Amino acid sequence: xxxxxxxxxxxxxxxxxxxxxxxxxxxxxxxxxxxxxxxxxxxxxxxxxxxxxxxxxxxxxxxxxxxxxxxxxxxxxxxxxxxxxxxxxxxxxxxxxxxxxxxxxxxxxxxxxxxxxxxxxxxxxxxxxxxxxxxxxxxxxxxxxxxxxxxxxxxxxxxxxxxxxxxxxxxxxxxxxxxxxxxxxxxxxxxxxxxxxxxxxxxxxxxxxxxxxxxxxxxxxxxxxxxxxxxxxxxxxxxxxxxxxxxxxxxxxxxxxxxxxxxxxxxxxxxxx
Numbered sequence: 001x002x003x004x005x006x007x008x009x010x011x012x013x014x015x016x017x018x019x020x021x022x023x024x025x026x027x028x029x030x031x032x033x034x035x036x037x038x039x040x041x042x043x044x045x046x047x048x049x050x051x052x053x054x055x056x057x058x059x060x061x062x063x064x065x066x067x068x069x070x071x072x073x074x075x076x077x078x079x080x081x082x083x084x085x086x087x088x089x090x091x092x093x094x095x096x097x098x099x100x101x102x103x104x105x106x107x108x109x110x111x112x113x114x115x116x117x118x119x120x121x122x123x124x125x126x127x128x129x130x131x132x133x134x135x136x137x138x139x140x141x142x143x144x145x146x147x148x149x150x151x152x153x154x155x156x157x158x159x160x161x162x163x164x165x166x167x168x169x170x171x172x173x174x175x176x177x178x179x180x181x182x183x184x185x186x187x188x189x190x191x192x193x194x195x196x197x198x199x200x201x202x203x204x205x206x207x208x209x210x211x212x213x214x215x216x217x218x219x220x221x222x223x224x225x226x227x228x229x230x231x232x233x234x235x236x237x238x239x240x241x242x243x244x245x246x247x248x249x250x251x252x253x254x255x256x257x258x259x260x261x262x263x264x265x266x267x268x269x270x271x272x273x
Contacts, residue, residue, distance in 0.1 A: 128180030
């Protein structure tokens with residue numbers, strides 16, 4: 001269980017400080033999200049606040065198409081995102097900041113009001129969950145807010161959240177996708193894969209094959225480490241968000257041991273992408 005609800009206001013404060021410092025030119029810089037510039041990413045963050053407050057807090061459910069598959073869901077969400085970003089072209093950067101300030105507090109208060117162990121309305125599909133608890137849904141919200149703020153910071157060259165305080169919770173959540181990614185990978189019972197992030201922020205995660213499924217742990221479990229993946233901290237968020245793939249980041253990745261298992265693990269995506 002990862003409890004991140006009280007990290008949300010701190011992350012929002014870092015965002016407002018960043019946006020308030022941007023020049024007119026920086027608002028138009030291209031981000032690693034190929035279709036979005038900085039202002040578009042900011043608009044998307046606002047959409048996340050409003051969608052949560054309208055859809056979850058206020059139970060406002062506009063008509064949606066029938067969803068029969070993961071690809072249907074992904075297509076529907078991508079279209080929602082694109083429609084919103086397009087509509088926000090007429091909104092000024094200054095007003096976007098005001099709207100983020102206005103919606104940030106009720107967004108946090110709504111999630112803080114939930115029972116962390118209660119059933120979330122939406123499951124976290126990228127972690128292989130058909131049903132999720134609220135704490136996991138909130139952790140997903142944290143990763144969304146971190147990712148999009150980092151996309152902005154990366155574009156304008158103003159770092160500030162690639163720290164143990166902010167980045168490790170992001171990585172802890174992303175790693176929930178690792179057992180799901182390896183679900184069809186069969187190896188000797190007790191075998192362990194180590195996934196390490198190095199650089200200014202460091203962390204280690206492990207998954208152990210119990211003979212049926214892979215189990216995630218932050219502590220070294222019993223069993224031989226058959227494969228090890230080490231990746232640079234700045235490359236990690238780009239890999240896990242599918243902004244770049246492993247082939248794009250080969251100079252930032254070290255693989256030791258069983259390369260087949262490692263290659264599967266490097267296909268991990270911790271977002272709807």
